[in-house]
Amino acid sequence: MVKLRHLTIGCILIAAVGCWFLFPSEESRIRKTFAAFATTAEKTGPEHLLSTLAKAKAFAAFIEPGAVLDIPERDFHAKVDTETLVRQMAAVRAQASTIRVGFENISVTIDGDGTEADTSGDLLVRGTSGDYGFDGRDTRAFEARLRKNPDTKKWRFSRIRIVPIVEK
Amino acid sequence: MNDHVRAFFFPTLTRKFLFRAGCLALVTFLVGKFLVRPVVIDGASMEPTYARHGFNFCWLPAYRKNLPARGDVVVLRYGGERWLLLKRVLAFAGETVAFRNGVCFIDGQALDEPYVVKSCDWNVPPRTVGKGHIYVMGDNRSVPVENHVGGEISRSRLEGRLLW
Numbered sequence: 001m002v003k004l005r006h007l008t009i010g011c012i013l014i015a016a017v018g019c020w021f022l023f024p025s026e027e028s029r030i031r032k033t034f035a036a037f038a039t040t041a042e043k044t045g046p047e048h049l050l051s052t053l054a055k056a057k058a059f060a061a062f063i064e065p066g067a068v069l070d071i072p073e074r075d076f077h078a079k080v081d082t083e084t085l086v087r088q089m090a091a092v093r094a095q096a097s098t099i100r101v102g103f104e105n106i107s108v109t110i111d112g113d114g115t116e117a118d119t120s121g122d123l124l125v126r127g128t129s130g131d132y133g134f135d136g137r138d139t140r141a142f143e144a145r146l147r148k149n150p151d152t153k154k155w156r157f158s159r160i161r162i163v164p165i166v167e168k
Numbered sequence: 169m170n171d172h173v174r175a176f177f178f179p180t181l182t183r184k185f186l187f188r189a190g191c192l193a194l195v196t197f198l199v200g201k202f203l204v205r206p207v208v209i210d211g212a213s214m215e216p217t218y219a220r221h222g223f224n225f226c227w228l229p230a231y232r233k234n235l236p237a238r239g240d241v242v243v244l245r246y247g248g249e250r251w252l253l254l255k256r257v258l259a260f261a262g263e264t265v266a267f268r269n270g271v272c273f274i275d276g277q278a279l280d281e282p283y284v285v286k287s288c289d290w291n292v293p294p295r296t297v298g299k300g301h302i303y304v305m306g307d308n309r310s311v312p313v314e315n316h317v318g319g320e321i322s323r324s325r326l327e328g329r330l331l332w
Contacts, residue, residue, distance in 0.1 A: 073247070134212035136249025165246060168292055
């Protein structure tokens with residue numbers, strides 16, 4: 001009898017842990033999207049042109065076509081199509097010797113119907129990119145809106161705003 | 169070649185010599201990391217106080233414990249660790265800053281700025297400086313305000329002040 005009870009409790013625990021991993025919450029999916037986004041953006045050393053292009057495409061896949069990017073220090077505030085994004089990202093990767101990206105203190109607020117989410121947090125960047133006005137390491141606050149693709153169930157960025165360092 | 173000159177350029181790698189070289193490298197690293205950092209001024213935003221292409225040192229411990237005073241010229245981190253801003257502190261958290269016809273007003277009072285030499289016609293709407301922030305601007309206000317990097321910035325970006 002005791003054995004059966006232990007077996008039942010064990011099965012329930014295993015099932016709960018299985019559910020936890022197999023059916024993660026939407027917030028967990030969003031946080032994983034950030035982690036994957038950071039990994040995709042990283043560059044650790046010299047890379048072949050084709051690899052640069054492939055990684056730029058993989059990076060662009062995280063961002064919806066027509067997403068709004070707002071980067072005040074670059075005087076950039078516009079909707080971007082995938083092709084432009086790939087070109088820009090490839091240029092950044094080709095120019096930078098290393099890029100390391102991380103996200104910290106992410107807060108997630110999911111809309112009522114669970115298809116859109118507002119996020120904010122700190123973006124940690126480390127690398128060297130003279131032409132893009134960056135050298136060393138820095139932490140920047142960001143705000144981003146993500147939208148869930150109804151077909152693939154994947155979250156993608158529909159708006160990214162890097163909070164300006166200096167505001168008049 | 170004189171023995172002294174040879175000994176200077178080609179020293180014998182004794183234990184004493186290596187120890188002294190190691191100490192010198194360590195002191196140089198610590199001074200460069202925590203006390204002073206060389207900076208080259210690459211921009212005209214602080215003219216005429218600091219000329220373009222000027223060389224100076226940033227005194228890093230300046231604001232570790234103290235806040236800068238109004239009118240201090242401070243060095244701020246901008247893009248990473250090596251892209252820095254050189255600006256003058258105009259206002260602190262809780263104060264309202266505005267520019268009318270080139271004159272800076274802090275909480276409605278005109279600020280006396282003898283360091284602003286070039287004519288300026290800036291008009292910036294009032295802005296209350298947020299908690300943990302300071303308001304900075306350059307001395308060269310002859311450029312349109314849209315092209316001038318300056319305004320409210322986090323105090324955490326304070327790097328230090330120039331030595332001279």
